[in-house]
Structure formats: C-alpha cells, structure tokens
Amino acid sequence: MMRDLIHWLTHTPVNTLVMDYRWTWPTAESLHFCALALMVGTVGTFDLRLLGLGKGIAPATLHYSIRFGVAGFFVSVVTGLMFIFGQPDQYFYNNAFKVKVVCLALLGLNVCAFYALEARQVLKLSPGDDAPLRAKVFAVISLTLLVAIMCAGRMLTFYRP
C-alpha cells in the first residue's frame, strides 16, 4: 500500500518538477521558511498577547494579522507537499515527519476549540485587558505545538530512513 503510494508519487509531474530542476527544491524551501516565519510570527504573537506580553495592543488588532498567518500556512502546505512528492520515502518512513504531522493536527484542533469556545470573548478585550485563564491555556498549547512543529521539521534531516 505504502510502496504503491510512493511509486505513484515518484511518477507524477510534480516529482519531475521538484527533482529534475535544480532550483525548484531550494525555492520551495525558501518559501516554506518565509511562510513559517509569517505563520509563527502572526499566530505566535497573538498567543503572546493572550499571555500578557504587548498588553497595550488590543487582541482584535493583532488578530487581523492572523489571516496572513493562514496564508503562510497554505504556502507551507503546498511547498511541504512538493517535498513529499519529490522524495516520499524520506518522509513516510521518518519519525520526525510523523511527529510533525501529529502536532499540525493537534494545532488545528486547538485552533478549532479556541474559535468555538473563547475567541468571541477574547476579541472584545481592550488594550491593557488581561485575557481569561482558558484563553491563556489555548495560547500555551498553541505556542508549544508551534515550537514542536519547528523542532520536528528541523529534525527531518537527522531521522532520514
């Protein structure tokens, strides 16, 4: 099953684009890192505000920037998929990649739970207001997962099969 998938991925035009052109991989990596900085920057800074840093800024003002972070996330996904199409065996049998995917899924769940349970209250806060404890818990989980995703991403090279 996995071998079939890898075989299929390595025979797609995307694989050719990634592996046969010298600058595709470096360009995709550069975009991946810029998108990462954008995502971690906007989401992470919003989390830091919930934890009490930069308290003079209203959370709603920082929340506006998260749309750029979401754009960064999609760029990361597209470029990340390009890597997988390029060298699928380097990812599917890599424990660091599995950790990264699990952390990404958990981050998604945390975002959903935040918007379902806490966002409305948080976005009403004024400059100087303290965020509720539950929002701080969401922020700690989010920051922890963002750091874990970066760590697992960096460890991919060292856990190659």
Added chain:
Amino acid sequence: MIELLTAIEESALSVFIREWPSVFGFPTILFLHTLGLAMVAGVSIAIDLWILRGATAGAPLRLLGLTRTMWLGFGINLLSGLALLLAYPAKALTNSVFYLKMALVLLGVYVAVRINREIAARDGVGPVLAASLDLRRWAVVSLAIWAAATVTGRLLAYTYNVLFAYELS
C-alpha cells in the same frame, strides 16, 4: 586564511559541535537557530503588519514584552549562529551569500530598533501613530528585509563552495 580556518575546524569545540553523535548536538543547534529566526523575524513581522493595519493607539508601553521576545530570539540566533559558524567556518566564510545574509540581518535589527524607538516616542500620543506614513514605510522595508534574510539563510545550504578548509588548498 586557510591556516586560520583549519585551526578553527580542528579546535576541540568545533569538532565537538560537528561530530557529537547526539540529537542534542548539531541538530538541536539548527533547531535553535530556526526558533530564534521565528522569534526575531516572526514578532517583527507581526509588529510590521500591526503598523500597516493602522497601529491604533493604546496604553503606554504597548510593545513591552514583544520587543523582549525579539531580543531573546536575537540572542538565541547569535549564539546558535556562532556555533554553526565554528562547526563549518570555511563553508560559511567562503560563501558570498553568507555575507549578504549577515548584512540583511543587521539591517533588519537596525530597522526593528528604529521602528520600536519611533513607537516609543509616540507612546500615548494617540491617533498620530496611525497617520505616520514614515513608520509604515519602515514596516514595509522591514518585511522585505526579513523575507530576504530568510531566503538567503535557506540558500546557504545550496550555494557553498567548500565544506572544509583543506578543499581550498
């Protein structure tokens, strides 16, 4: 030059960083360098976007904590970067992209300091901040610099000429 690079490469610290067979060695230093980038560039990007959004006025010391996070990230980047440089000095110092990256990072820090000073000077002034075209221009420059610094940093892995000093002779 070759002698100096060789001496650095053969120093105990350089060999230790490069060859310690543990995930807490070289891989962790690389991770810390990425974390530092995310803290410096990430927070800077968020502040730039906040400025471009209008940077609505609020309580004094509005950025306190965020700027500290940036400086902490810069410290992590500096130390981890030095460790990476010690591990492979010839690889970095013979690559012109490395110098371009350094210049961009220094420029990015200068612009971030300038933006923070401007915001601090306007603290409590109110709507004036929202109208500052100058500050917005700096924010755009800052975004461009961090993007370029990130790209050049990534390209270091693909543009080096030699890995070790002996390859130069």
